[in-house]
Amino acid sequence: MGAFLDKPKMEKHNAKGDGNGLRYGLSSMQGWRVEMEDAHTAVIGLPNGLDPWSFFAVYDGHAGSQVARYCCEHLLEHITSNPDFQGGGGGGGPAVEPNVDSVKSGIRTGFLQIDDHMRQISEKKHGGADRSGSTAVGVMLSPRHIYFINCGDSRGVLSRGGAVHFFTQDHKPSNPLEKERIQNAGGSVMIQRVNGSLAVSRALGDFDYKCVHGKGPTEQLVSPEPEVYAIERSEAEDEFIVLACDGIWDVMANEELCDFVRSRLEVTDDLERVCNEIVDTCLYKGSRDNMSVVLVCFVSAPKVSPEAVKREAELDKYLESRVEEILKRQGDDGVPDLVHVMRTLASESIPNLPPGGELASKRSVIEAVYNKLNPYRNEDTMSLIPVLLLDNRERGSRISQKGHGIRGLLCYHKSQITSKRDSAMAGHRSVMKTRPHTLAEESSSVQPQPAERTTKRMAPLKCVCALCLKETAGLTEGTCSKSPLTG
Template sequence: MGAFLDKPKMEKQNAHGEGNDLRYGLSSMQGWRVEMEDAHTAVIGLPRGLRPWSFFAVYDGHAGSQVARYSCEHLLEHITSNPDFQGSAEPQVQPDGAGDEAKEMENPSVDQVKLGIRTGFLQIDEHMRQISENRKGSGSTDRSGSTAVCVMLSPQHIFFINCGDSRGLLSRGGTVHFFTHDHKPSNPLEKERIQNAGGSVMIQRVNGSLAVSRALGDFDYKCVHGKGPTEQLVSPEPDVCAIERSEAEDEFIVLACDGIWDVMANEELCDFVRSRLEVTDDLERICNEVVDTCLYKGSRDNMSVVLVCLSGGPKVSAEAVKREQELDKYLESRVEEILKQNGEEGVPDMVHVMRTLASENIPNLPPGGELASKRSVVEAVYNKLNPFRNEDTESLTPLSWRQGKGKSS
């Protein structure tokens, strides 16, 4: 659910960085939502001697942004500081005179890392509950919640962490090698837990209201007496999966909220990102293209995406760059032709131009993104040739919405 604006907010928050033999970029956009409730984390070099490790996460808040914001600032600390996680490795013995900053972890136990991650989630959830309880006296009750999809990379493993319906995936050897599974109330095991806690699943929502069955926060759904934290209507327990790294084949990791996955399937997004990596090594630009493409495909939610590129990822190709340039020139010329053909009837709006192009067989459109990913190219030419156009919110709306095919919530 949620309220929507009359026009999407398309300003983006970006960041990028590199280290530990990886590069990352990210993009977040408010879109059509009245409030921006997403948050993200990107850390290369973890505390407590885990300098070769990295951590990335996307948090998709609902009913407010408080839990998402707090989690993005504190979840990693709760994971790495708890005894279960710290017990996953023994400090490496350093030469005489080496300071504490030189200590690094050696031979981490995968099982203990997974346990430490789970403990960190349960700890931060309980901590936020206490904060919420303490605020009740002042009349300030936080009813917000947040999904969390994270990836923790060690030199040997990739740990995928998921709580809710945001999603992460790994592209390896040109295909989707792994993806996290969404926690939806209609999933049999999730539904069983909800019903055992005295709840119900109606219209695919917990008690007919909440669309996710696992999340941080959402404490109104975590107050069943006699049930532990992982047995409540909504559970804060993440799924954690450890995957051995393959230096030669691991291409990239994508973490994104459901505002992205609502309109792009795993393979579509993978194919689109791979095609963009052959055109540019600017990861912020690629993330921005993902977000814009999803907006034009019909997403009405906040959108956040983190792209982590690994050593086996695609490289910029001169041939791919040439094809991209030729495609852009072709689209520019077609827009000019469409506008000229309709000159006597008045200048057609962007909807007409996009519908016309959509009906044609245009070669070399980016896979997964298709014509929606070239909306900005089309719009730039349209605006140049029609500088006195009337700003029209309708022209920003994907065709599918007015054809009754889009999502309404």
């Protein structure tokens, strides 16, 4: 849970690199949240003689960024330096690769070590007052294996041979095994949260949930133990890996995101640009959270295709022409706002939209031409677009998939609409307070009965649409035929 801004912060942090037969790009954006609590790690060439190895991770902080920031700087060191990790031959040079069991055990030990270390730091520096926590999703790549690491509800996905081959499992309190551990520790799961509060059942930090006496670190209400999966690499088929926080997965399913990434890699080899398009598209789809994504590409990742580039250019040109046509068809109400333009386009069957991203992924193109043709736009309507683009069936689908993302957005816009309605009502009441005096000046010497004045004053309150408010301000008697507020 967290507070929201009036407008999203869309500035992005980017990075990219290559080595060990890999290319990577990343993007992170604060979005609607008041604070940026995400962090990330990208390292090609690991210490202790593991030069051919690489490590990437995304940390999704909550209740503060302290744990996420500390993990992004120190988690890798805790993993690679502990004896369990090195027990299978690590540190003996690049030709000696630790065995799978040692790597998995070392990763688990590293998580438990850093969690205990952060607890000690918190108790010494803050008196135990640091209540922040963080999920973690990562991938460690050796020459032979891919090790997926997950603790919490961020997620990692592997695309192989043009399809989703593997994805990590979210650790939610409602999962049967997670719920059993929580209950055994004396807790409960209410509204799909630990003790009705925390939405994840595994995380680093969150020490308020790790103080049950007689229980080990992996038996607490919230566990710092990661799940580690070892997958053999396939040089011919492995395409890319996506690591992302739940701000991405709230609005895009695994297949949708992989299809979208695949389509973007066919039009550009700039991985930073691809990651930026992912976070922008998720923002326009309605994500209200911080967003971070790391994209790691193998040698068999999709390549730029001249045909795909041509289709993309034709699509952009078509959208530009359609926006121009819609603006030319302005009626008595003047130039349509961007909400109207997006809703009109969403109702049409537009060919060659990016799979997974659909119209939301082209919002920047549409907005650019709209702003160019209509410099006197109303920017207050911009934030309503993500909700208005979703039809009822899609809204229900999104909510059932992840829960709080779209629901939070809908609640936010409901509050915005309610706020504007209340402001209109306040103005309406102000007009009504002055109305008896005006009527008195224009009336005859015979004053109307109090009951009659009351009837006249209350009748227009059935509606606060623009027409009725104008008529009220002009002291006219008519109202529109719209339903009252209660409808």
